[in-house]
Amino acid sequence: MIARYHIRVSGTVQGVGFRPFVYRIAVRRGLAGFVRNLGDAGVEIEVEGPEDALRDFLRALREEAPPLAHISRIDLEELPPNGDKAFHILASRGGGEGGGAIPPDIATCDRCLADIDDPGSRYHGYWATSCTDCGPRFTVIESLPYDRPRTSMRDFPMCEDCRREYEDPLDRRYHAQTIACPECGPVLTYIEGGREPPGDPIELAAQALEAGKIVAIKGIGGTHLACDATSEETVAELRRRLGRPAQPFALMSPLELVKEFAEVPSEAERLLRSPRRPIVVLPKKDGKLAESVAPGLHTVGVMLPYSGLHHLLFKRIDFPLVMTSANLPGRPMLIENSRILSELSGVADAFLLHDRRIVARCDDSVVRFAAGKPVFLRRSRGWVPEPIAVNLGEEPMLALGAELNVVFALYQRGKVFLSQHIGNVEHLETEEFLREAIAHLLRITGAPLPSIVVCDLHPGFPTTRLAEELGEEVIKVQHHVAHVAGLAGEHGLSALVGIAIDGYGYGVDGAAWGGEAIVWREGEWRRGGSLRPVPMPGGDLTTLHPGRMATSFLLTAGLPLEEAGLSPQELEIVKLQIERGINCPETTSAGRFLDAVSAWLGLCRERTYEGEPAMRLEAAAAAGTPVPVEPEIREHEGRPILDTAALFRELHRLRREGVSIADLAATAQEALARGLARMAIRIAREEGIEAVGLTGGAAVNDRIASAVREEVECAGLRYVQHAKIPPGDGGLSFGQLAHAAHTRGR
Numbered sequence: 210m211i212a213r214y215h216i217r218v219s220g221t222v223q224g225v226g227f228r229p230f231v232y233r234i235a236v237r238r239g240l241a242g243f244v245r246n247l248g249d250a251g252v253e254i255e256v257e258g259p260e261d262a263l264r265d266f267l268r269a270l271r272e273e274a275p276p277l278a279h280i281s282r283i284d285l286e287e288l289p290p291n292g293d294k295a296f297h298i299l300a301s302r303g304g305g306e307g308g309g310a311i312p313p314d315i316a317t318c319d320r321c322l323a324d325i326d327d328p329g330s331r332y333h334g335y336w337a338t339s340c341t342d343c344g345p346r347f348t349v350i351e352s353l354p355y356d357r358p359r360t361s362m363r364d365f366p367m368c369e370d371c372r373r374e375y376e377d378p379l380d381r382r383y384h385a386q387t388i389a390c391p392e393c394g395p396v397l398t399y400i401e402g403g404r405e406p407p408g409d410p411i412e413l414a415a416q417a418l419e420a421g422k423i424v425a426i427k428g429i430g431g432t433h434l435a436c437d438a439t440s441e442e443t444v445a446e447l448r449r450r451l452g453r454p455a456q457p458f459a460l461m462s463p464l465e466l467v468k469e470f471a472e473v474p475s476e477a478e479r480l481l482r483s484p485r486r487p488i489v490v491l492p493k494k495d496g497k498l499a500e501s502v503a504p505g506l507h508t509v510g511v512m513l514p515y516s517g518l519h520h521l522l523f524k525r526i527d528f529p530l531v532m533t534s535a536n537l538p539g540r541p542m543l544i545e546n547s548r549i550l551s552e553l554s555g556v557a558d559a560f561l562l563h564d565r566r567i568v569a570r571c572d573d574s575v576v577r578f579a580a581g582k583p584v585f586l587r588r589s590r591g592w593v594p595e596p597i598a599v600n601l602g603e604e605p606m607l608a609l610g611a612e613l614n615v616v617f618a619l620y621q622r623g624k625v626f627l628s629q630h631i632g633n634v635e636h637l638e639t640e641e642f643l644r645e646a647i648a649h650l651l652r653i654t655g656a657p658l659p660s661i662v663v664c665d666l667h668p669g670f671p672t673t674r675l676a677e678e679l680g681e682e683v684i685k686v687q688h689h690v691a692h693v694a695g696l697a698g699e700h701g702l703s704a705l706v707g708i709a710i711d712g713y714g715y716g717v718d719g720a721a722w723g724g725e726a727i728v729w730r731e732g733e734w735r736r737g738g739s740l741r742p743v744p745m746p747g748g749d750l751t752t753l754h755p756g757r758m759a760t761s762f763l764l765t766a767g768l769p770l771e772e773a774g775l776s777p778q779e780l781e782i783v784k785l786q787i788e789r790g791i792n793c794p795e796t797t798s799a800g801r802f803l804d805a806v807s808a809w810l811g812l813c814r815e816r817t818y819e820g821e822p823a824m825r826l827e828a829a830a831a832a833g834t835p836v837p838v839e840p841e842i843r844e845h846e847g848r849p850i851l852d853t854a855a856l857f858r859e860l861h862r863l864r865r866e867g868v869s870i871a872d873l874a875a876t877a878q879e880a881l882a883r884g885l886a887r888m889a890i891r892i893a894r895e896e897g898i899e900a901v902g903l904t905g906g907a908a909v910n911d912r913i914a915s916a917v918r919e920e921v922e923c924a925g926l927r928y929v930q931h932a933k934i935p936p937g938d939g940g941l942s943f944g945q946l947a948h949a950a951h952t953r954g955r
């Protein structure tokens with residue numbers, strides 16, 4: 210029986226080699242018909258032939274789609290056969306490649322790696338080999354539609370061989386916009402001591418790394434500083450040159466090597482190997498790595514090689530590499546050759562550069578596990594600009610996030626486009642990057658600047674000022690309300706009690722919030738409960754000097770202040786600040802509580818990078834067992850509060866009884882988690898809400914998330930945590946949109 214189907218495929222199916230893929234699977238089965246792009250509406254197929262061949266075609270369509278394609282929906286309709294004899298790729302209809310058509314940068318595929326390794330292939334040994342299934346996209350595209358003349362590949366006219374493959378529908382490089390070969394494509398240069406020594410640049414870089422040198426490597430969407438991760442001397446030298454004493458370095462390593470220095474559970478291995486190739490945070494094994502890679506931490510962040518360049522490099526070395534983003538502190542990653550050479554001259558001994566422009570920089574993504582599930586620490590390369598489907602109404606909106614870890618978000622017709630990692634916009638240069646990245650995202654989604662711009666409630670953030678500059682209508686959303694709304698939005702919940710455990714957020718009362726149980730119902734919200742407010746002597750200074758927070762908790766709890774570890778003079782100042790209320794706002798921040806415990810236990814008294822005290826506390830706790838502590842929840846100013854000062858007294862008593870530092874660290878985290886969870890459960894029951902969730906920067910803590918999850922599920926309620934967006938401020942703009950969509954017009 211001959212039949213004919215009309216098939217509409219929605220999802221990420223444009224610019225990913227989907228039409229040639231459909232062509233190939235149709236031609237191979239002797240089917241007739243056509244395929245074409247429908248702009249925003251996906252891909253349309255009509256296909257005709259024997260019924261079993263059609264069934265197999267549909268199976269292949271679902272199961273063998275290119276790695277970059279993501280099919281969200283297939284609609285099928287039967288048509289009368291019309292006697293077609295051949296299969297064609299037709300010209301696009303309906304405005305070409307619309308919003309969401311641009312795929313993310315994807316790791317070099319296995320077939321391209323095989324080409325690179327094949328001495329008979331014209332791609333043999335070529336670092337920038339790619340095909341329709343792999344290679345850079347987001348970071349090379351200048352504007353729509355996605356076509357070579359509008360990418361940084363336009364600087365490299367195709368040679369005849371590349372042209373032939375590019376034009377052959379049966380070739381897997383058919384319409385691969387980044388097709389390039391040693392004849393026509395971008396080339397590498399190795400520079401050391403201001404000269405270009407003769408020889409293969411990758412070979413020279415490998416030799417330099419082997420000799421313990423630090424090499425700046427320009428890659429796909431950015432630049433890394435690389436060095437031997439097993440050499441303490443080299444890694445310590447990199448730290449000295451960067452002035453970065455302790456912030457953990459990410460590593461790059463082939464999988465066999467990773468297993469020698471880290472534990473790789475199967476779920477983590479799946480993520481490591483995925484074509485998105487994020488950095489995955491894994492439990493560290495002792496011995497192999499230099500201690501300076503991640504000082505004082507129990508974990509290490511690792512990614513597998515993701516470009517032909519990395520692949521070729523690791524054929525020549527047999528040790529893991531430190532691969533840290535090449536940037537000056539707080540600034541965006543360097544991407545222009547001239548600036549890489551000048552600004553890293555005091556850091557890198559040598560440079561491995563190439564001559565393809567990076568249009569949009571994109572830092573590596575970072576994923577870890579919390580309560581058994583992967584969560585984003587950073588959602589960037591490999592995901593951006595893939596949209597997240599969520600219906601927030603008709604009006605386009607732009608949201609700008611807060612101040613640290615800024616990621617902005619664009620909403621357009623049922624899709625949220627989260628930007629790449631922008632960084633800390635305190636720095637002017639980063640704010641410039643933010644503006645550029647907004648312009649770039651608007652160009653590649655074909656969207657005009659929305660008139661509605663959403664930002665944080667904090668009046669002093671550069672993002673707040675930018676929102677007021679850009680928006681005709683500006684909507685300000687309280688920080689933790691945005692975190693909770695994002696969690697509800699991601700899970701499609703109309704009501705949620707959200708536990709936000711965070712560093713700092715500007716409260717509606719001007720105080721520093723950050724340990725909140727927020728009741729959220731489609732844009733209506735109230736502060737259901739919080740941690741006990743305690744003084745924050747010196748305001749923002751307390752984040753740099755966690756000993757100040759320890760002093761505050763010890764004072765509130767009536768405990769000996771010397772235990773905070775401050776010098777006698779500092780202690781006098783802090784006491785005075787608290788007594789007189791000089792620059793001493795109150796805070797309910799969970800981050801500040803964890804910082805205080807970390808300082809009090811002697812794990813971290815001076816912070817050298819964001820999150821350090823809490824991360825060191827978590828590392829210590831990983832080796833400990835929590836002692837059960839009954840959380841003290843009581844009423845305060847009309848809301849329940851978890852008494853963290855009482856918890857400090859409890860910890861103090863346990864410490865005097867001889868409980869170990871590791872067990873105390875575990876106890877502090879556990880008691881905070883269970884206390885907040887019980888408070889949130891009580892509120893959820895009073896409100897008749899089914900779901901309790903966890904969000905905020907500290908929600909990536911595995912032990913805390915696991916404890917909250919256990920409490921919530923034991924109470925018979927639904928537990929939710931972030932899966933698609935980061936729980937920290939990298940996901941804030943999504944939540945700002947989710948909240949603003951409900952509050953407009955009120």
Ligand code: ZN
Pocket residue numbers: 317318319320321322338339340341342343344
């Ligand atoms: Zn490929």
Ligand code: ZN
Pocket residue numbers: 367368369370371372389390391392393394
């Ligand atoms: Zn070529």
Ligand code: FE
Pocket residue numbers: 688692711712713714905906937938941
């Ligand atoms: Fe936050």
